[in-house]
Amino acid sequence: MSPQQANSSMKKRVTDLICIFSDGLYEREEVVAVSLLSALSGQSIFLYGLPGTAKSLIARRLSKVFKDSTHFEYLMQRFSTPEDVFGPVSIQELKKDNYIRKTEGYLPTADFAFLDEIWKSSPAILNTLLTIINERIYRNGGKDEKVPLKVLIAASNETPPPNQGLEALYDRFVMRIIVNPMEERENFEKLLDGDAASNDVEIPDGLQFSHDEFEQLSCEIVKVTISKEVFTIINSIRVSLDEFNKDNPKIAVYVSDRRWQKIALILKTSAFLCDRTEVISVDTLILRHCLWTLEQNREQINEIIEKCVKQFGCANNEKLNSWELDHKDLEKGISDTFFYTENIYDTEKKENVLNYGGNSGYDNDSFVKWFDSTPPIKFTKGTQKAVDSRIKGTFVKACEDSLSSLAEIINDTQSNVAIQKKLNETPFVPSDKRELVLDAFNSFLKELENHKLNSEHLLKKVQSYEISNS
Known part of the structure; x- marks a missing residue:
């Protein structure tokens, strides 16, 4: 299969795996889907939920995603020791004064590991896990051993207790998935009436990922x-x-x-x-x-x-922001050009009065009375100016260009909505959540339509403004 063929069938392949892993696990499709996503991206997973919510079963099924993988599973407890997780110390090596563990069959040699009730473990185990997750390396007797671990799934009904130095380890679990008890009555009754879901699932040929495919996947991502x-x-x-x-x-x-x-x-x-x-x-x-x-x-x-x-x-947010800035400048330019931005006073008499060298025509009392009062307003703030036809034509053209730019954004957004409906079809986000993105597009379109109405109104106003006869 060519890389192009492999890519074109990847979505169906993953969707089929989710369907297989979810079989009999009611209301667990999203949990399985995002867990599988995290596994294929090589990131650790934390399943958080009450006991009896199928966390262990989900982890065991997900281990089947990799072909010929080695699986390690352990239930942590207060008295767990490093030997339980990383293997016993080799007696033969100890006789040679070498402190080396026999790791075969334990976590350092596993492709896929599941640690239940992880936060109940001892600091010695958890600190070693940090290095394994970070660097995929296990230090064994002063020697670094490469760990083949692709995915680590941990589960608990609690988050790590505070002030225990577990923040760094918790930070490595990038995917944190809630596993709630069943809510739908119909599904609950199916659970009661059906057989218990099996750990083993049959996976058709071509769906599992080999080691080479997993490595290639990382390169493509x-x-x-x-x-x-x-x-x-x-x-x-x-x-x-x-x-x-x-x-x-x-x-x-x-x-x-x-x-x-x-x-x-x-x-x-x-x-x-x-x-x-x-x-x-x-x-x-x-x-x-x-x-x-x-x-x-x-x-x-x-x-x-x-x-x-x-x-x-919604796409085109950036284009709209740029358009809004240009349109605000246009509105300000129209306002400053066509309207008086402040009251204009009639100062003709004042100038005559202040002409001390001649006869002002006012006696002294009239002069003082006029000088102390506010001169009459010739043009009130907001009154329309009369501008020449050339300037008016320039602004009409600018308004038409602004409307044309906005129309391009609207048309592009409407085309994106149709495309988005198809692109939004992802198995990793439930359908009700996917609608949020379409809602964003629809809200954006409404905003664009409002801008269009305001722009059309502005154009009509400019077209109606007076022009000077000079």
């Missing part, structure tokens, strides 16, 4: 670009997070530069797996799973993301 509107959305989210942190210092959210870089990689992976070469607005809704840190700030962070997508998710 970095070529994906990020659209201007996505940069605008992300920057607006960052500003909103700063404001949120000032107002909520106890539940503040810190997103490191490294974390933003990993998030961008996930967004690029989302675009590539949807057969696109560019990250678009709909992809940024995946940030709902990446930015929250505590249960107490999750909903508020979600609201910030959705608000920014609605506000800046």
Whole structure:
């Protein structure tokens, strides 16, 4: 299969995998989808939810995404030791005064690892995990061993306890996915009436990813670009997070530069797996799973993301901003040219009075009375001036050009709406959330129509202005 053929079928391939992994897991499609996305981008995953919500089952099924992978799984507890996760110390090597672990069959030799109740583990294990996740290296007896780990999934019903030095490790779990208990009655009854979902799933040939394909995937993903509107959305989210942190210092959210870089990689992976070469607005809704840190700030962070997508998710925002600046200059130029910007006083008598060398025509009392009063207004502020036809024609042309530029933005946006509906079809964002982007386009179109009405009104006003007869 050529690279072009592989790319054209990537979306269907991933969609089929999501369908297989979700079979029998009611209300878990999004959890499976974004977990698979994170796995294929090589980023660690944190599944957060109450016991009995199928976190372990999801992790076991996702391990099947890689062909011929080695899977490691362990349930953490307070008394877990490094031997449980990284392997026992070799007695033979110890006799030679070498402290080396036998890692075969343990996490350092696994392609795919699942650690349940991760925060219950000891600092010795968690600190070693940090190096493995960061550098894919395990230090064994003073020697660095390359770890083949592609994906680490951790699960817990709690976020890491504060003041335990776990912030750095938690920061490495870029994808943080809520796994809630079932809500729909129909699905709950299906769960009660059906068979238990199996850990094993049958995956047809051609759907799993080999090691070489995974490496090639990484090379292709970095070529994906990020659209201007996505940069605008992300920057607006960052500003909103700063404001949120000032107002909520106890539940503040810190997103490191490294974390933003990993998030961008996930967004690029989302675009590539949807057969696109560019990250678009709909992809940024995946940030709902990446930015929250505590249960107490999750909903508020979600609201910030959705608000920014609605506000800046439409293409052509930048064009409209530029048009608005030009149009404001045009309006000011029209106002300054066609209207008096301040009261113009009739100073003719005043000039005569101040002509001390001649007879002013006023006696002394009249002079003092007139001098102390305000001279009469000749032209009131806002009164229309009479300008020559050439100047008026220049402004009429400018108004017509402004309307023409706006029409181009409107036409381009309307075309984008039709295209966007197709581009928005991504398995990584639920359909109700995808509608937010279309809502942003529709709101943007309404704003454009309002600008059009105001521009047409301005043109008619300029056309109706008087011209001087001179």
